[in-house]
Amino acid sequence: xxxxxxxxxxxxxxxxxxxxWDGIKxxxxxxxxxxxxxxxxxxxxxxxxxxxxxxWPLISSNTAGVFGYSSRADVAVELANLEKIRGDKMxxxxxxxxxxxxxxxxxxxxxxxxxxTVFGDNCAPCHGTGATGSKGYxxxxxxxxxxxxxxDQIMQTIQFGVRSGHAKTHEGQMLAFxxxxxLKGDEIVTVANYVRSLSGLSTRTGYDAAKGQKIFAENxxxxxxxxxxxxxxxxxxNLTDKIWLYGSDEASLIETISQGRGGVMPAWEGRxxxxxxxxxxxxxxxxxxxx
Amino acid sequence: MNxxxxxxxxxxxxxxxxxxxxxxxxxxxxxxxxxxxxKWGLMAFCLGVYYFLPFVRWNRGLGAxxxxxxxxxxxxxxxxxxxELWPQEVYYFTGLLIVAAVALFxxxxxxxxxxxxxxxxxxxxxxxxxxxxxxxxxxxxxxxxKDASTDPMKLERISEIVLKHSIWLLIAWWTGGAWVLYFxxxxxxxxxxxxxxxxxxxxxxxxILTATxxxxxxxxxxxxxxxxxxxxxxxxxLTDEWALNVTYRYDRGEKRTSVKKAAELRALGxxxxxxxxxxxCVAVCPTGIDIRNGPQMECIQCGLCIxxxxxxxxxxxxxxxxxxxDNDINIHRRQEGKAPIYRIVRARTIVxxxxxxxxxxxxxxxxxxxxLLDVNVLHDRNPVxxxxxxxxxxxxxTVRLLNKSGYDRVIAIDAEGPVxxxxxxxxxxxxxxxRPMIVIPRDATSELRLLVxxxxxxxxxxxxxxxxxxxxxxxxxxxxxxDNFVSP
Numbered sequence: 001x002x003x004x005x006x007x008x009x010x011x012x013x014x015x016x017x018x019x020x021w022d023g024i025k026x027x028x029x030x031x032x033x034x035x036x037x038x039x040x041x042x043x044x045x046x047x048x049x050x051x052x053x054x055x056w057p058l059i060s061s062n063t064a065g066v067f068g069y070s071s072r073a074d075v076a077v078e079l080a081n082l083e084k085i086r087g088d089k090m091x092x093x094x095x096x097x098x099x100x101x102x103x104x105x106x107x108x109x110x111x112x113x114x115x116x117t118v119f120g121d122n123c124a125p126c127h128g129t130g131a132t133g134s135k136g137y138x139x140x141x142x143x144x145x146x147x148x149x150x151x152d153q154i155m156q157t158i159q160f161g162v163r164s165g166h167a168k169t170h171e172g173q174m175l176a177f178x179x180x181x182x183l184k185g186d187e188i189v190t191v192a193n194y195v196r197s198l199s200g201l202s203t204r205t206g207y208d209a210a211k212g213q214k215i216f217a218e219n220x221x222x223x224x225x226x227x228x229x230x231x232x233x234x235x236x237x238n239l240t241d242k243i244w245l246y247g248s249d250e251a252s253l254i255e256t257i258s259q260g261r262g263g264v265m266p267a268w269e270g271r272x273x274x275x276x277x278x279x280x281x282x283x284x285x286x287x288x289x290x291x
Numbered sequence: 292m293n294x295x296x297x298x299x300x301x302x303x304x305x306x307x308x309x310x311x312x313x314x315x316x317x318x319x320x321x322x323x324x325x326x327x328x329x330k331w332g333l334m335a336f337c338l339g340v341y342y343f344l345p346f347v348r349w350n351r352g353l354g355a356x357x358x359x360x361x362x363x364x365x366x367x368x369x370x371x372x373x374x375e376l377w378p379q380e381v382y383y384f385t386g387l388l389i390v391a392a393v394a395l396f397x398x399x400x401x402x403x404x405x406x407x408x409x410x411x412x413x414x415x416x417x418x419x420x421x422x423x424x425x426x427x428x429x430x431x432x433x434x435x436x437k438d439a440s441t442d443p444m445k446l447e448r449i450s451e452i453v454l455k456h457s458i459w460l461l462i463a464w465w466t467g468g469a470w471v472l473y474f475x476x477x478x479x480x481x482x483x484x485x486x487x488x489x490x491x492x493x494x495x496x497x498x499i500l501t502a503t504x505x506x507x508x509x510x511x512x513x514x515x516x517x518x519x520x521x522x523x524x525x526x527x528x529l530t531d532e533w534a535l536n537v538t539y540r541y542d543r544g545e546k547r548t549s550v551k552k553a554a555e556l557r558a559l560g561x562x563x564x565x566x567x568x569x570x571x572c573v574a575v576c577p578t579g580i581d582i583r584n585g586p587q588m589e590c591i592q593c594g595l596c597i598x599x600x601x602x603x604x605x606x607x608x609x610x611x612x613x614x615x616x617d618n619d620i621n622i623h624r625r626q627e628g629k630a631p632i633y634r635i636v637r638a639r640t641i642v643x644x645x646x647x648x649x650x651x652x653x654x655x656x657x658x659x660x661x662x663l664l665d666v667n668v669l670h671d672r673n674p675v676x677x678x679x680x681x682x683x684x685x686x687x688x689t690v691r692l693l694n695k696s697g698y699d700r701v702i703a704i705d706a707e708g709p710v711x712x713x714x715x716x717x718x719x720x721x722x723x724x725x726r727p728m729i730v731i732p733r734d735a736t737s738e739l740r741l742l743v744x745x746x747x748x749x750x751x752x753x754x755x756x757x758x759x760x761x762x763x764x765x766x767x768x769x770x771x772x773x774d775n776f777v778s779p
Contacts, residue, residue, distance in 0.1 A: 130673030
């Protein structure tokens with residue numbers, strides 16, 4: 001290696017590194033002292049970091065570090081803080097009556113916000129993200145309610161579910177009149193057409209209305225009522241309106257009458273805390289169909 | 292074919308050196324005169340406004356902040372005396388910035404760097420820091436001598452330095468302190484600050500602004516103007532030949548001679564310049580330049596050299612304003628024996644004034660006529676429409692009501708859409724079911740869930756517009772918004 005310190009650049013007066021490209025020489029500009037010191041300090045800092053924070057992977061875990069820090073513990077603290085911040089508001093949700101929650105704009109906003117999130121997590125798989133439901137899963141935006149659409153009734157349904165096995169659950173189901181041999185094929189077709197006529201839908205030519213009414217009175221009226229208006233005590237839907245959970249066409253009705261229906265909704269008591277269930281009830285009620 | 296050049300043969304020119312120029316410390320001398328008085332006055336005014344404005348009170352009624360100028364970040368409100376702005380109205384600041392920029396251009400086309408010389412915070416605080424320095428360490432010569440001295444420091448000199456920096460830090464600290472007072476109720480925050488109850492962010496900001504004030508006004512000074520500020524460059528591009536700038540009138544000043552020599556030559560009837568080369572203009576300059584070299588980017592045009600030169604001219608019995616607000620046109624005219632002309636009104640100044648008037652006018656008009664009641668409507672996306680048991684169709688909307696006034700309002704909501712449609716607000720049992728009436732709190736937004744139901748026989752086939760009208764029952768003010776009514 002040659003000593004280049006004697007090779008001085010005439011313009012800047014600095015020594016060069018001796019590297020030369022097409023006559024252009026590289027000035028020897030060492031790193032500034034402060035930079036070098038900072039660099040060494042970062043190394044020292046890193047060693048300290050290894051000791052105090054989790055750093056080294058072991059076979060099944062890692063070094064814990066003398067500070068005992070873990071980001072998971074941080075999350076727990078953050079969540080606890082969140083609960084603390086929400087504490088007063090959520091307490092208000094827990095103590096206020098359902099009607100009062102809906103009348104208080106601040107509580108309503110809170111219940112709707114909470115309800116929407118919880119709905120998305122727990123209810124949307126069946127009822128849809130917009131609570132619009134699908135075949136067999138009721139649309140919660142409309143004003144047709146199998147088990148009642150008041151705040152209290154909605155809350156009860158959420159708490160205990162439908163045919164959920166909970167002691168207080170809603171029971172009652174549509175029997176399988178065809179499968180169980182109660183009604184014969186032609187009788188099912190006749191009563192299906194009669195049910196269609198209740199809500200003003202067209203009927204099959206040559207259908208015997210009087211016979212249909214008779215079959216209905218003997219087999220269906222016990223739950224659905226003489227006029228077919230339904231019974232929320234039993235979860236029997238109103239057959240005279242425009243809303244059909246399983247479809248209003250003849251084929252669907254025949255299937256319903258033959259095979260029976262009995263959708264299940266789980267009970268949420270025990271899975272969700274009482275304040276959350278109240279928020280849910282208010283949210284569902286406020287979608288627009290609540291009574 | 293080009294001739295091949297051996298790079299080793301290329302010799303740098305003699306004047307090529309490092310691009311870095313070390314700062315030459317400036318020791319401005321004290322001076323008195325017209326422009327110095329203007330500067331003192333403006334300094335007192337600007338600093339007075341800055342330091343004391345947060346303490347000015349303004350009654351906005353119970354529950355509202357009583358500070359005249361307040362930036363309330365937690366509640367997203369900006370208060371300026373009788374004006375209260377919401378976050379969605381920050382576009383007023385755009386107008387304010389346009390006016391500020393064009394006002395700067397207008398000042399520039401009339402009197403050069405008036406902003407730089409008299410009003411810029413950098414100038415004002417640097418001027419104040421120089422005043423403190425001068426008071427404690429003495430004037431130009433004394434300070435130069437003290438700085439150049441290599442003798443070991445005596446207690447007196449050390450105490451001077453400590454005192455100077457203490458006062459600087461005190462001013463800087465007060466500057467940072469005043470800044471945070473614009474963001475919270477000033478008297479309360481002052482109490483909290485002195486009892487160490489104030490939020491940490493307040494102390495952090497005071498710390499930041501103390502540091503910047505101390506560094507910018509105490510150390511960086513004219514370097515901020517010369518190297519950091521973009522305005523000198525922009526200003527040079529925006530000026531024209533009619534703009535009046537602080538100018539050395541070389542038609543009068545040259546040739547420079549001594550007082551004695553000038554008298555002798557004048558006695559002989561010879562032409563002699565008025566400049567006696569006393570360097571007073573250089574001594575007082577806060578940026579350390581010689582104005583006699585012509586207009587320079589470093590010159591902030593504070594006019595102190597005018598004062599310095601005027602004092603000398605008075606002493607030697609020559610007319611004042613050898614340095615004054617002037618331009619090259621007039622210098623040439625005087626050389627030709629013509630009277631100077633000053634053209635303040637010209638295309639440039641007219642256009643600038645017109646822009647200021649137009650933007651200012653639009654701002655005042657929109658501010659004066661803005662509605663203090665507003666409504667925004669958002670249609671539900673999922674589901675867009677719901678069929679009810681009787682065949683009627685229901686659409687749901689999120690309605691956001693903005694009550695910007697200082698009082699609660701009772702409002703009624705009407706929806707003008709499908710025939711015979713009804714309106715219902717979730718959670719509201721209105722005494723008038725067909726026309727929901729609601730109380731909306733003052734200075735707040737209220738969000739409502741609104742349901743519009745069209746009877747089965749009036750179901751629109753396709754999407755039709757719905758107009759929502761929100762009427763203040765007491766005042767009759769109406770705010771409207773339009774959305775659509777959709778059928779499934």
